[in-house]
Amino acid sequence: MDHASTDEIKSQAPARPGRLSEFWYYFRENRGAVIGLWIFAAFVIVAAGANLLAPYDPTEQFREFTLVPPFWADGGNFAFPLGTDPLGRDMLSRLLHGARYSFFVGIVVVSVAAFGGILIGLLAGFAPKWVDTIIMRIMDIILAFPSLLLALVLVAILGPSLTNAMIAIAIVLQPHYVRLTRASVMSERGKDYVTSARVVGAGLPRLMFITVLPNCLAPIIVQAALSFSTAILDAAALGFLGMGAQPPTPEWGTMLADAREFILRAWWVVTFPGLAILVTVLAINLMGDGLRDALDPKLKRS
């Protein structure tokens, strides 16, 4: 029997039954994870539909309505449910649009870091020992720098902007994926199914991406969820330090930086953007915990 027909038979065979439902079964058991999932879904909807949901343009300045408090406070105005900032921009609209930036940051950073990290990790796991050593030393070097500091210096080199902040954060997060992938590859590589695939004549690329990689994905998926929240936090921190998104972009960290001088006069300009960051990050971390419980067989049922 040649390879092509084996493949055909495989692709026609039904997917292993119950894998997804088993996953959902364990995921659902963790109530926090389900709550996290709902909040995250709401966050995605807000990010996607910010244009429709926001009452105003996030950069529109209502000069006669600066620093209006939220509607329930004294002097509040129903036209601006969460108040306005020092330039008279509607807080609610800015927050809704901010979700878009944070979501974008998370998706791009995780995709870039995971893609690069998995590729390099697979390479390290399969390459000769000396290549592996060089790759892992380089990762050690990147990890020796505190991540935020390294990102800060990288952004200083590239120039402060949201895009450069994302590049910097992706570079800083990527070694974690390399280490995870390599460790999984190392433990999978010696197993019988890999040997048999090799004996049957599978080439190196096939071994790497089709035989081994799917079996290494569980920890990587968990890491992806956790680094999604790290990416949002770091991007907001860079924005807060003036090295991320630049004003008037309604990015949550940048909004906080703008609001700093008003903290004792207008609590709402400080409270809401941070609350938005916290709730989003918390939801993703809750989801990440649930993913780990559901995907990691070692911790299963513990």
Next chain:
Amino acid sequence: MLKYFLARLLTFLPTFVGVTLISFSFIRLLPGDPIIVMAGERGMSEERYNALMQEFGFDQPILVQYWDYLLGVVQGDLGQSFVTKRPVWDEFFALFPATLELSICAMIFAVMLGLPAGVIAAVNRGKLPDRLFMSIALVGYSMPIFWWALLLIIVFSGNLGMTPVSGRIDLLYYFDSTTGFMLIDSLLSGQEGAFRSAVRHLILPVIVLGTIPLAVIARQTRSAMLEVLSEDYIRTARAKGLTPARVNGIHALRNALIPVITVIGLMVGTLLAGAILTETIFSWPGIGKWMVDSIFRRDYPVVQGGLMLIAVMVMIVNLTVDVLYGFINPKIRKR
């Protein structure tokens, strides 16, 4: 043991060279000519420019520059700050005690609350204290600490007027720095109220910097305790009739501490990253704020030297943790 130590040391050297290489090349990649930046708005004549190029060695081939830099690093010479004209090495170690004091206090805060919280959660697994503490820990773990700092300032400094918002001590007090640690110096000075002022300045930054380590330690302690509590020797200890406090507090905790201590050791990087934000917000004169200020001022020698020193420090701490861990847990050495 010695072999293990030497092997670990051997991986340290290439990483060290890599770290110097990275911090060296960053500065060459930064936009703008450093000499022109140094001249500031006044500008400078061409002769002066060329003289400075020569003085800093920027006219040399890049490899020669790197070699000179590496020689300097080994001898503790990291060049001078463009702004203050003081050696980077001296500035770093003058400011370092402020960061160290803040970090140590933050770690004490995190361990004092996180360890008991983790133990209580593990012992009451699934019950109210467990759920409560772990929910709080997850919130702490997800906290954008720069926002947390602003909230604390609003409540404690703004509304209650209890804590100052910047610096290490009131301007009223002046004394020479002997140890560099404000808490100790203020006590030594013997001035009335100086120590209290130092403590009040320290409280908010410590809470802010300690929040994420606190959450991590609580979570780690809980999971380490849960693992240990299912071991046979714990059952034996219980069967012998030891009190729960003794079993949990002594037999279990002692072994659960090993992974916890490792986590604490590996948190230096997190602490330093947190110090960047905390020190910037509270105008705390430590290396975090120094680095941020230098990045904004384009003070290249400081950015380069500070980046390298911080990375080397993190590496030394990680190496120490690794070696200690190998010392405590012989299984590690075998790998």
